[in-house]
Amino acid sequence: MRDQPDPETAVRIRVRRLSALASGLVAGALAGAGLCLATLWLVVKGGHPVGPHLALLGQFFIGYRVTPMGSLVGLAYGSVTGFAVFFCGAALYNWIAQRREAGGGPA
């Protein structure tokens, strides 16, 4: 655990680190839930065809369709993708920030 500097030091000198796991979990939960709800909303609205644009995600998420079952598939895909992107993004940020700090600090 890092020591706690005074606020003036914190804001001027300390570069914030991100928790990759927390970022990934939050983003994964939001993305999964968002895709699931968006799918269910279109299913409830109905029509012919149901959610043609959202269904294009099936191009990337194999097995995904705009159906009740597809909402569960979307939940899984959204969670995994959201987690992966933000976990990697946060880890990459930490790595770059650390390298830059070691090399003389951020601009």
Add this chain to the structure above:
Amino acid sequence: MSDRSFVVVGGGPAGLTAALQLTRFGVPVTVVERTQAVGGIARTEEYKGFHFDMGGHRFFTKRADVHRLWEELLPGDFLRRPRLSRIYYRGRFFHYPLKPVEALLRLGPLEALRIVLSYLRWQAFPHRREETFEQWVTNRFGRRLFETFFKAYTEKVWGLSCSELRAEWAAQRIKNLSLRSILVSFLVPPRQTITSLIEEFHYPRRGPGMMWRAAARDVEARGGVVRLDSDVTRIVREGTRIVRLEVRRGGGLETIEGTDFITSMPVTQFVRRLDPPPPPEVLEAARRLRYRDLLTVCLIVNRPHLFPDNWIYVHDEGVKVARIQNFKNWSPEMVPDPSRTSLGLEYFCDEGDAFWTLPDAVLVQRGREELEKIGLAQAADVEDGCVFRVPNAYPVYDSVYAGHLGVLRGFMDGLENCRTVGRNGLHRYNNQDHSMLTAMSAVGNMLFDESHDLWSVNTDAEYHEEVRTGPETAAVTELLERFDPVAMGLSSGAMSGALIALATLVLVMKGGPVVGPTLGLLAEYFPGYRVSGAGSLVGLFYGGALGFLGGWAFARIRNLQTALFLALARRQRDLRGLARLLE
């Protein structure tokens, strides 16, 4: 421990606390007090059954051990009292600590407007150099507000023009305020204890002297000795060890020996009484440290009620009195007759100056006249009065004190068997409980080889604030840490670029008569982009660039927001600090 015997110089809060601690550990101790009463600058004087608290001493502490000691010494005699203090200025009263809206309303629309305009003017064109207290306050709050609420009183207290008083004095007091606590209070609703600490305080039924008399009795009951009317005239040392004191008591001189010494007498006087004397630079440092002295004109008024305040700050320049205590409002038992009110008119001066040496009768008459001039009572209603003088009541923080105190500290820390404690021993603007804490720490250091730094015991700083520690402050500090915009831009750009490139490649690999018509719409924004192998590289570039800009801007805006947040907190700290400058 049985072969050790302690001598404590000073029978005030610090000295008696040290003696209490020592006797409770079974260590022989002798307390030497110059005056005929214990309590030091927190003593309570008595006149015809009326009790007068010299300076007004609220009892509040965040230290459980100090509070426990108070409760032990005065079980059942500790009152919880409401606090009301106001500023008297040009015939009007203003709640203190200042409530800005109330203050502006009471001053009237014209004066309020002038204060606001003055504030804006000094925000736009501040003094380029902040060397004096006047410049320091003016730059933060405008000249008009400074003149209204701070100039006259500050000059009365310190005896210096605000243009002579150094800015460091104000900065020093503000500096100790916890910016972090203020930041936390922005985010977390304040707890009830804040209000209770500021608006209420504990007080012994008959003033702080009651506490210290009880402490002296406790010391004596446990085998300690408390010698009053004993003025230390010579402190004999052998190298870095104190070996004995010479004390004038009654008409004669006495010698008091001990293995260990704790002193709460003014550190300047301590070094001057050393034999052999300390190095010249130490004596010179002692000569340059200043104290401000307090003279209280006590008046007995034949009215049951005069005003509801515990005390009033008098900012009017037309009178010399700086603060008026209404002791009956501290505790009803401070007066023996409920049909009477006792007041303490406090004058700040220098020992031996023209005011200090005025005859008591003249001072009582002066007090009577000023009371009527202010309009708090008729001079004819004052039926009796007396005067008490408290030398060395306030250590002066002038522009040179820190350097001289450093020299004295260096010398005192070099003494093997002696520690200096308390407000005057450390030349620090300590509250009562902090003085006690320095004594407790000194005993811990001397008896148990603990390593408390007596010189860094908190002076007053976060005292009036809710001090927060633990997860709240840790979280706030983390919130304040800045984002690295470049790192944020690069990581964001890498993720965005990779996503677009990957999505493009997936569609290319899937193939079909028309490859990725929907994703291809990105070409509307990314000229040259297509859903193709080469297009994935173009997408990587565009996504990277756009992601970089987004991430970089996010970090910059977040850092700016943090800076504004901190600036707001600094302003709040300055305001709170300024509100405490009078106390």
